[in-house]
Amino acid sequence: MSLTYIVTGASRGLGLEFVTQIAAKGHTVFALARNPSASEGLQKLVDNKKVFAVQLDTTDEKSIKNAVEEVSKNAPQGVDVLINNAGxxxxxxxxxxxxxxxxxxxxxxxxxxxxxxxxxxxxPLLRQRGQDHTKKILNMSSILASISQINTINPTGKASAYSVSKAALNMLTKLTSNQLASENFIVYASHPGWVKTDMGGDDAPVEKKDSIAGMLKVIENLTPEQNGSFIDYQGNQLPW
Ligand SMILES: NC(=O)c1ccc[n+]([C@@H]2O[C@H](COP(=O)([O-])OP(=O)(O)OC[C@H]3O[C@@H](n4cnc5c(N)ncnc54)[C@H](OP(=O)(O)O)[C@@H]3O)[C@@H](O)[C@H]2O)c1
Structure with a gap:
């Protein structure tokens, strides 16, 4: 079954790899990026039939409004999956x-x-798919947000603003999942692994293609019991 996905932060890194692999599976994907024309990788994928590039700075209210209008025009049937990847x-x-x-x-x-x-x-675009259809939202978190694991992973709190923000994102995820559960949504926080990207750096042990293949497998197989949980790219349930 062909689905419609939205991916934010799609210019490079994990976002671009999401778009690549979602398109390869034959789904429709809206690749949202601050400056789509500057991303060569993204431009190679865009065909305006199944892969659409849309301008979106996630911190800019007007840009968000324009992006919603643009996606609505090309997805009148609504959207199945929102991947909040930009970070x-x-x-x-x-x-x-x-x-x-x-x-x-x-x-x-x-x-x-x-x-x-x-x-x-x-x-509204997700809700448009109707009550009988399961809508999914992935919020890209990090193991560095895990309060119960931070003492072994990063006890000195290096890049502490990042850990603090992703822990807050986890709470946002939980509250969103509670609010949307009755409308047949599955909302969860994902840890992609430590991945070789501009953010992850060259020493990271996980390749983008493996991280994304794993996360897409998780998305495809989500069950209602996993609403409001924290799951890594290999499908393991993580402690908050
Ligand atoms: N790599 C890892 O090991 C790792 C581990 C755990 C979690 N994560 C999370 O995974 C996500 C993707 O990370 P990555 O490794 O792919 O990072 P990256 O290579 O630095 O890419 C970050 C992406 O986010 C976009 N972005 C940042 N601010 C934005 C904004 N205001 N509006 C729109 N797009 C924005 C960037 O767009 P521009 O090109 O315009 O800057 C870029 O496409 C992030 O949420 C990150 O925290 C990564």
Whole structure:
């Protein structure tokens, strides 16, 4: 069955790989990016039949409104899956004692506030698929958001604004999942692994293609019991 996906932050990294693999499966995908024409990788995939590029800065209200209009025009039947992938790391050197206010605000704006705004704006298009159809929302989190695991993974709180923001995103995910459960939505937080991208760096052990193949398998096989949970790219349930 051919589905319709939306992916934010689709210019490079995990977002672009999502678009690549979703398109290869024959689904329709709206690739939302701050500057689509500047992404060569994305331009190669766009055919305006199954792969559409749409301008979206997730932190800009007007840009969100325009993107919703653009997607609505080309997906009058609605959308099945929203992947809130866009994110920033902020100051990686910053720890809990030396992260400045601006870093917290920037990271929180992109990783939390923008996800709430984008989700709210696209909800009508997801709802359009109807009560009988399962709609899915993936919020891209990180194991660095796990309060129960942080003492072993990152005890000194390096890049603390990032961890704090993704922990907040996890709560946003949980509350969204509670609110939408009765409307046949499955909303969850995903950890993609530590992946070789601009953000993950060259030392990361996981390749983009493996991370995305894993996350797409998870999305395809989600069950209602997994609404409001935290799942990694290999399908493992993670502790909050
Ligand atoms: N890589 C990892 O190991 C890893 C691990 C855990 C979680 N994650 C999460 O996975 C997601 C993708 O990460 P990545 O590794 O692919 O990072 P990346 O290579 O740095 O790519 C980030 C993407 O987000 C986009 N973006 C940032 N701010 C945006 C905004 N305001 N509006 C629209 N797009 C925006 C960027 O667009 P531009 O090209 O316009 O800058 C880019 O497409 C992030 O949420 C990240 O936190 C990654």
């Amino acid at each position: 920033i790391s902020g100051d990686r050197g910053g720890n809990i004692r030396k992260t400045d206010d601006e870093d917290y605000i920037n990271v929180f704006t992109t990783n939390v506030v923008a996800v709430a705004s984008v989700t709210n704006a696209f909800l």
